[in-house]
Amino acid sequence: MAREEFYPGIISFFTSPYFITRYHLLRSIRSYAPRLGGELLDFGCGSKPYERLFTNVDAYIGVDVEVSGHDHTTSRVDNFYDGKALPFPAGRFDSIVSFEVFEHVENLEAMVDELFRVAKPGAFVLVTMPFVFPEHETPFDFRRLTRYGLNSLLQKGGFEILENRTTCSSVLTLAQCFSHLIFRELTPQFTLAKIFTQLFVAVPLTMVAYLLDFLLPRKDSLYINLVVLARKPAVSTASG
Secondary structure (H helix, E strand, C coil), X not given: CHHHHHCCCHHHHHHCCCHHHHHHHHHHHHHHHHHCCEEEEEECCCCCCCHHHCCCEEEEEEEEECCCCCCCCCCCCCEEECCCCCCCCCCCEEEEEXXXXXXXXXXXXXXXXXXXXXXXXXXEEEEEEECCCCCCCCCCCCCCCCXXXXXXXXXXXXXXXXXXXXXXXXXXXXXXXXXXXXXXXXXXXXXXXXXXXXXXXXXXXXXXXXXXHHHCCCCCCCCCEEEEXXXXXXXXXXXX
């Protein structure tokens, strides 16, 4: 079940109302994973769902808060922190990742400063966060940022932006919103009703959306996720 949730395949296409979101997020993370190595910190790690993608790292260390919008029954947290200061020395990590977490961090600017502190000079930082997505893990859901807002946040924290991409065209984003609407808001909570809705409403809708996405010019002012690759500047070796 967990594998299908974070690594959606053909089964998820027919069973998950969030296939579009999960599939395109996975593709983006997978494309960047080979660039990260050394000792890696997963900020807000939860169950470390994407750990297996990072095959070039020497150590994969997860940190999280104890009280959040989800319980830690299935979590694989190596270190808990107090929500203010990360329990690591300055300049420890070669790489940092954070997947769908920034929206849940109330003191986000301060925590970006903390991530900068524990990153080595030259360390890569990979961040994803939603832009169009329902409130979740409430009441610990504090924000949505545009691509420019996330860039600005990281740059103010001292990081250089290397790449910034969005997942899903406007067509796919609208299809995902509608899939959420019919599955979560309009369908009775009976299992058979949900199965019927998924198979005979959401799946055909998704098929049509992908066809339109292929045929129409891509528009991405409306998108589901942001994916940003940044870097802590290397220490200058210039003299004088």
